[in-house]
Amino acid sequence: MKKIGIVFFVIMAISFAVFLTVQDHSKTKRLHSEFKEVYTKDEFKGIITDLYTDRGACFVTSGSKKIFLHNSANSLYRQRFLQDNLSIGDSIVKKSWTDSLFIFRGNSKYYFVLGKLINESPR
Numbered sequence: 001m002k003k004i005g006i007v008f009f010v011i012m013a014i015s016f017a018v019f020l021t022v023q024d025h026s027k028t029k030r031l032h033s034e035f036k037e038v039y040t041k042d043e044f045k046g047i048i049t050d051l052y053t054d055r056g057a058c059f060v061t062s063g064s065k066k067i068f069l070h071n072s073a074n075s076l077y078r079q080r081f082l083q084d085n086l087s088i089g090d091s092i093v094k095k096s097w098t099d100s101l102f103i104f105r106g107n108s109k110y111y112f113v114l115g116k117l118i119n120e121s122p123r
Helices: 004-036
Strands: 044-047 050-054 055-060 065-071 091-094 100-105 108-113
Touching: 004 050, 004 055, 004 065, 044 055, 050 091
Parallel strands: none
Antiparallel strands: 044 091, 050 055, 055 065, 091 100, 100 108
């Protein structure tokens, strides 16, 4: 009886892991279809009204625009990753034909290069 319980537990654990993986994949696929990936040629300016981050990817809503921002980091900041520096209510600006992204919060200005780690000091 003991071996059957262990086998049952292992099967249930594997089934649960597969279920969670399928759910996560479906959610990620839905987000990528709903949010427009930002390219160098794109330009936008607005205030963040909704925000969802997942493994470095940022899904930002600003008014009626829904944009997807790749993982970015700037080592000049204590919280160096983009997703740690975005908040609802922040102003966000990206001019066309550049990969620079600016975030404004109060009197503070944050700068990131989309998809890149910048200002990393050599070891």
